[in-house]
Amino acid sequence: MPLLIFFSEKLEETPIFKLKNKNSPNYKMSIDINMRQISSTRNLLLVAIAFLLFSCGSSEQQAAIQTTPVEEKPPAKPEFQRLFNGKTLDGWVGDTDSYIAEDGVIKVNLSGGEMGGNNLYTAKEYSDFIFRFEFQLTPGANNGLGIHAPLEGDAAYVGKELQILDNTADKYADLEPYQYHGSVYGIIPAKRGYLKPVGEWNKQEVMVQGSKVKVVLNGTTILDGDFMEASKNGAIDGKEHPGLERNKGHIGFLGHGDELQFRNIEIKDLGK
Numbered sequence: 001m002p003l004l005i006f007f008s009e010k011l012e013e014t015p016i017f018k019l020k021n022k023n024s025p026n027y028k029m030s031i032d033i034n035m036r037q038i039s040s041t042r043n044l045l046l047v048a049i050a051f052l053l054f055s056c057g058s059s060e061q062q063a064a065i066q067t068t069p070v071e072e073k074p075p076a077k078p079e080f081q082r083l084f085n086g087k088t089l090d091g092w093v094g095d096t097d098s099y100i101a102e103d104g105v106i107k108v109n110l111s112g113g114e115m116g117g118n119n120l121y122t123a124k125e126y127s128d129f130i131f132r133f134e135f136q137l138t139p140g141a142n143n144g145l146g147i148h149a150p151l152e153g154d155a156a157y158v159g160k161e162l163q164i165l166d167n168t169a170d171k172y173a174d175l176e177p178y179q180y181h182g183s184v185y186g187i188i189p190a191k192r193g194y195l196k197p198v199g200e201w202n203k204q205e206v207m208v209q210g211s212k213v214k215v216v217l218n219g220t221t222i223l224d225g226d227f228m229e230a231s232k233n234g235a236i237d238g239k240e241h242p243g244l245e246r247n248k249g250h251i252g253f254l255g256h257g258d259e260l261q262f263r264n265i266e267i268k269d270l271g272k
Contacts, residue, residue: 084265105263121252127271131206136261140169144254148246159243161185182222186237190223
């Protein structure tokens with residue numbers, strides 16, 4: 001350490017080391033003066049040592065700070081967004097005459113005839129998502145949940161349709177398996193037996209990621225499949241489904257002239 005050597009040299013140059021004649025009248029005074037010089041030099045030496053130690057410690061701390069990697073925060077996870085405010089059909093397009101917002105629900109205006117037979121779609125398009133909603137069936141009610149759908153054409157074919165149906169109605173006793181509630185129409189049949197009695201509210205969650213789809217009804221998974229895998233040898237209804245190639249589109253309620261209600265509609269957009 002050059003600084004320590006410097007102070008050592010200074011210490012050796014003090015007059016006490018040079019004055020040899022003890023009989024000199026200046027000897028005692030010299031000793032007093034030199035003792036003070038030694039004390040002062042010693043204090044300077046201690047200060048220098050402390051400074052060096054502090055400097056080393058500071059350098060190590062600075063190096064530690066500089067070399068410590070900055071922890072990156074993970075990207076924020078998408079949150080559920082409400083698609084229905086309970087009062088209006090803002091954010092929805094299509095048949096806003098047959099579907100009305102009333103008392104916190106979306107309901108079909110009339111049953112039978114031409115009324116209630118059209119579709120109500122989200123204004124926005126989605127690719128991958130988790131869609132949650134509640135629905136209340138009336139006896140024999142038939143509707144559908146369209147996904148990846150355009151605004152024109154039959155969503156069951158130009159997009160994809162998940163059935164919303166009163167499975168218990170006598171008139172539906174002889175349907176094909178892929179026509180019952182929760183099924184991807186014409187493509188993948190769903191399990192039956194998990195709907196609540198007609199008139200009670202059901203909760204459903206639909207997850208779509210790529211060609212995979214999962215449907216959970218009242219806490220039970222009733223369908224977990226792959227559109228493309230299920231149709232690789234042709235759709236089970238024997239028809240063409242060009243909508244299977246679509247990976248983005250509107251989500252909608254597909255009317256068939258029957259009365260039913262929807263509420264608590266929300267989505268988590270996984271395609272962002």
